[in-house]
Amino acid sequence: QSALTQPPSASGSPGQSVTISCTGTSSDVGRYNFVSWYQQHPGKAPELMIYEISKRPSGVPDRFFGSKSGNTASLTVSGLQAEDEADYYCSSYAVSNNLVFGGGTKLTVL
């Protein structure tokens, strides 16, 4: 199962919005609504930010918004804050009972 495709980097200034894409195939992102997004700060464990395309776990700010169109999912972070600087990974349930992750996107707050 191939990894999902994410841009290696993204950036924005405080207060701005940034969108990170996650491109899969009809065997994963395009087939299922089980797309999740994780935030990982250096040396820390990942933290779930979005699940089932657009649902936010309790405690996650509504500045984080998820969406999907066809084989591509997206994470939009609005009102960028310094603490949003981290690596972001998407994941999707996939055919044959697999879970695939994206390669990760390093978000820099300028």
Next chain:
Amino acid sequence: EVQLLESGGGLVQPGGSLRLSCAASGFTFSSYAMNWVRQAPGKGLEWVSAISGGGGSTYYADSVKGRFTISRDNSKNTLYLQMNSLRAGDTAVYYCAKDYSSWFKAPDNWGQGTLVTVSS
């Protein structure tokens, strides 16, 4: 509060074996699927294996199928990963992660990880 504490990592020679454990607390363990996810040094996340809440269904990434075995003891609230025929490419931090469903969909809560180094 969900807590997941991994143990059992360490240095092992190529071809060797290791058993990871994950002690869970703060939730009804048997009601949720569990996952193992690994991260090689400086690299991204890779899903390794998952097991249903009751333990009757197990799932593996192709990269570990036939070498790794996931299991759980719901009476002890503990998840395991038996790793055999280890290779240098298995070197990574291994995270235990609770699924948000009783079936296998995606991790929500993660442990802090345990480092496995495969080297001679």
